[in-house]
Amino acid sequence: MNFVDVPFEKIEKAKTHLNVLIVTATSIETNTLLGQMTPLPGAQHILRVLKGLQTYHIGCFGKFPIVHLQCSMGSVGINSSLPAIMDSIDLFHPKAVIMVGIAFGVDEAEQSIGDVLISKYIYPYDSKKEGPKETEHRSSPQSCHPLLLARFESIIGASRNFRVKAGPILTGETLFDNIEARNKILSAFTDSVGGEMEGAGLYAASVRKGVPWILIKGICDFGDGNKQFEKKARQSVAAANAFSFTKELFLIETSLRDLGIFPAEEIAIHLGVFDSPHDPKGVLFDIYEKEYEEYYFHRNIDDELKGIKNDLWFYGSSGVGKTSVVLKNFSMSAEFKIISLNAYIGASVNEALNFLYGELLGVAGLEVNLKELSLMEKSAIFEKIRTALIAVSANASMTIYIDEIALENPEEHKVFVQNIGALLIHCGSKDPADRPKVRFIFSSIFDPRSLISVSQRKLSERLAFFKMELWGKEELEGFIQYLSNFLKIDLSVKEGQLVVSASRGSPRYVKMLLRNYLSTNEAGESGLKSAIDVTNRMML
Template identity: 30%
Template sequence: MSQTEYLELDFDKIKHLIDDNIILLATATELETEFTHKTLQPLSKYSKVVKFYYDNFTYYLGVFGKYKVVHVQCSMGSLSPSSSIITISKALVLLKSKVVLMIGIAFGVDSDKQNIGDVLVAESIIPYDSKRVGTDTIIQRGKEIQSSQLLLNRFKNIRDWNYLLSENSHAEIIFTRVLSGEELIDNISHRDRLAAKYPDSKGGEMEGVGLYSICEATKTDCILVKGICDFADGKKGQNKKHNQILAISSALDLCKQIFISDSVFKEINIFPYEEKNVFEPKDVSNILFELYDDNEKDKFYLERDQDITFNSSLNQFGIWIHGPSGCGKSNLIARNLINNDKEFILIDLSLCIGEGIQSLFDEIFYGIADKVSTTVSKPISFNDCSKKILRLLEEHYTNRNIVIFIEEIPISSDEEQKEFAEKLFSLLISKNFKKDLSKVKFVLSCIDNPKKYITPNQKKIHQQFTFLELNYWDETEIKLLIGIIFRELNFDLHENITNQLVKRAKGSPRFIKKFLRSAISLNKFDQETLLKILGETEREFI
C-alpha cells in the first residue's frame, strides 16, 4: 500500500475551512492512523490531504466518504498527557465538532464465537479499572457512559454490509458494552476474570474512557468502532500485523457505510461536503491581477531576469519591449516603473484601433496634455503633432524625470508597423536634440520586433533607445508562478491537472490566470470540470 502524501499548510491558511460541518476522527496507534489516512480523499481544491499543526497536536484535513473530517492521533490509553482525554478535549476546543468517531483495534473475549476482523461497536464504555480497593472488598467506581443514541442507531441499521475476512467467513458487527482501561491485556486469566465480571461485554480497549468522558462533558455525539485483532490470551504476538491490518480495515469499511449516506447526520445539521467559495473577490482580483497598477500586487508577481535587464536599461535609455501576446510585457513595464517610483504617463492606444497612424500620435499628444491639464488644439499633421508633443514636454518636463509609457498599439499590418516605428523614431531623434529633455524617456510594448523598421538614417536611435525581446516563459518560471498563486489562494490542484496546466499554458502567464479565474467563478474543482475548463481556455488562446 503506497504512502499517503500530505500538503502541509499553516493553520492560518486553512482556518476558513474549519466549520460546524467537520466530523472528528480519532485513532491511537500508527497503524490505525496509516490505514485511516488511506481512506481519506483531499478536499476538492487540494491534491493531497492537508496536514496542519495547532498547539501540541498534528491534524489531518480531508474527506471521509462524503463528509469533511479532521483526524487526530492520541497516544494509547486515557490518562497520559497525549492520551485520548487530552487530545480529544483540545481538538474539540479547536474544531467544535459535533461528532467524534474513534476507529481502531480492540481485543475480543471469545475466540470460539468471534473472529479476527469482527467489529465491536460500543453501546457504552465501561471503565473497568476505576475502582476502590478496600481490605475486604473491591468496589467498581467507574461510571458507565452511553454511546450517542443517534450514532448507535445509524450503525444498528446498516443492513447490507458484507466484509470478507477469508474465503469462508465474513465480518460480524458486534454491538456491546466495551471494556476500557489503561492495561494492555494479553493474559488469558486476567481476561477471563474481566469477562466473568462483565459477562455481556464482548471486548475491550484502552482509549474509550477518555473519549466518552470528554464527549459527555461537552455534550458531543461520539461512538467507538474497533475491529478485533486478538483475544488478550497471551497470543497477541502471533500474526500480529496481519491481524491488526484486518481489524482496522474491517472497522474502517464499516464506518464508511455510514459516511456514504447523504442524510445520516442530517438531524444534527451535518451535511455532505460541498466546496464553498472561500475567496474574497478582492483577494482573487489582486492575486490574479490583469494589470499591475499598485505595489500591493508585488507579492503576487514573479520577478525574472528580464525585470533586472529592464531596470538597468531604463537608467540610461528609453525601452521598446516586444514579444508575443500574453507573455507579460505590460505588467513587466508597469511593475518596474511603480516599484522604482518612476513618474510616468500611461497612454493606452487600444481605443484607436482602425483609425490610422496619425490618430495614434494624436492620442499620445492628448495623453500628455491631459496629464499636465492643458487645453490643446488638434494637430493637423504628424510634423505638427511631433512639434506639439516636444513643446508640451519642454513646458512641463524640462530637466525632469518622466516616462511616457505607450501600450496596446493597435497595429497589425507590416506597412502600418513600419510607418508607426519610423515616425516614432523620428520623434525620439528630434527629442534628442533638445538637451533639456534628456531625462524624458519613452517606454513602449508591442508584439512585432520594431528594430527591423529602423531606416539607415535612423541608426542613431540606438544612442537613446534599447530593444528588449520577451518570449513565453520557460517551464520553471511557469511552475514558480503557479506556486506563488496557489500559496496565496490557499489552493492546490491534483498533480495531473497542474501538469496539464503547465503543458497547455505554453509559457503564458495570462493563460494560467484565465484558467484559474474560470475555475473559481464556477466554484467547481473536480478533475472532470477542470479538464473542461483547460480545454476551453486553450481554445480561447489559439
C-alpha cells in the same frame, strides 16, 4: 502519502464546516484512515495542520469533510485520548467525535479476528475499590450518542466478509495479553463484547464538551497471551475492517444530517478557503494517473520498458520514481491490480508474506482467513494461489504490482525474495495451459538479485531487474525546468542549483519543495530557502 502543510489561521474561517473529528491511537489505525481519505473539493492534497501538541489531517472520508487526530494510547497521559480530544473539540467545535481502530475480543468461539465492535456503551473498569475479600467496580456504564448508535446499527445487516456487533466495550489503561487477567475482568462485566484503552477519555472529553460520540473498533487479538502472533497482520485487518464499516455510513449522504453534518459537495463553497495554488492542474501529482500524462517527465527507462514481456523487479532508493514509472507504463491495462505492503513496514517477513499471499488470493475473489493461511504448507499456499489466478485471468491477462517491500534487515530480504522466487517458479512450472496469465511487478529499496538461491537461478529468465538510481544533476535540471514551465515559476540559475542540491537526487523531494515554494508568500531565493527548510522538516 504526501500532504500540504498549512497554518491553522488559513483554515480557521472554515473550521465550522469541519464537523466530524475522527480519532485514532496507533500508526496502523492512522495509516489505514489516511489511505482512504481524499482531498476536500477543489483541493489537490490532504491538508496537515500542526497546532500545539497535535497534528491534524483534513480531507474527506466517504462523502464528508473530516478532521483526523491521532492521540497516544490510553486515556491518562499528556497526549492521551482525554486531553487530546478536549483540545481538539475546543479548536474545531465538531458535531460528532468518532474513535475508530483496534480492540481485543472476548470470545474466541463466537468472534473472529477482523470482526467489528460498536460501543452501545463503555465500561470504564479502572474505577474500583480493592476490598479485603473482593473488588468493587464503582463506575457505571456510559452510553454513546443514541443517534450515532442508531445510524451504525442500521447498516449492520449489510453483506461483508466480517461480522459486526454492537454491545458494551471495556475500557481502561491495561493492555491485556494474559488470559487469566482478561477473564478476571470479564467476570465482573460478563456482557462485554470486547475491550480497548481510549474509550474512557473519548467519553469524558465528549460529554464534558457536549459532543456526540461513539467508538468503532475491529478485533485484532483476544488478550490471551497470543498478541504477538501475526500481530501486524491482525492489527491491519482489524483496522481495515473498522474503517471499511465506518466508511459505509459515511458514503450515505443523509446519514449525519440530523446532527447538522453535511456532505462536502453540499458545503463546498464554504470550504473554498482550502483551495490552494500549491499544485495548479495537478502538475505536482503524487500518484500518476492518465489525466496527468502531460506532466509526466519522460525518461530513458520508459523507452527501455517497451516490448518487455517478463515479470519485473524495480529496486533503488526511496523517492526516485519507481512507482511513477510502473503506473505510467503498466497501469492503463484493464486488469491492473496493486498490492501495497506499506502497512507492513516494520513487520516480520513472515507477517508480510502471509499478508501478500492473502492479498493474491483476494485479487482472485477468494475470502481469506490469515490465521488459517499461516498454518498451511507453503506448497499448498502456492498451489491455491496458482489455481485461483488461473481462474481470474482466464479471459484476460492481468498485471499485479506489489509495492512498498520495505523489510528491515538483509536476512529478511533474503527470505522474502526466495519465497517470492518459489511462488513464481511454482506458477510457471506447469504446461503453458496451466499457468496463470499474470505478469508480476515488484518494487523494493533493496537489491534482490544476489538474494536469489542457486536452485532458483532460472528466475533470471523470467524476471527483468531495473535499478532505479538517484537522479543526476543534468536530469534534475531538466525535470525542474519542465515542471517550472507548467507552474509558471521563473527560477534563476542559482535558485535552480539550490533545488538540485537540496533534492539529493530525489524527484519526490523536488515536487514537495516546489509545492511548498508556491505556498509561501515570499518569492526569490529567500522564499526558496524557506521552502527548503519546510521540506526538510517534512522529510524527517
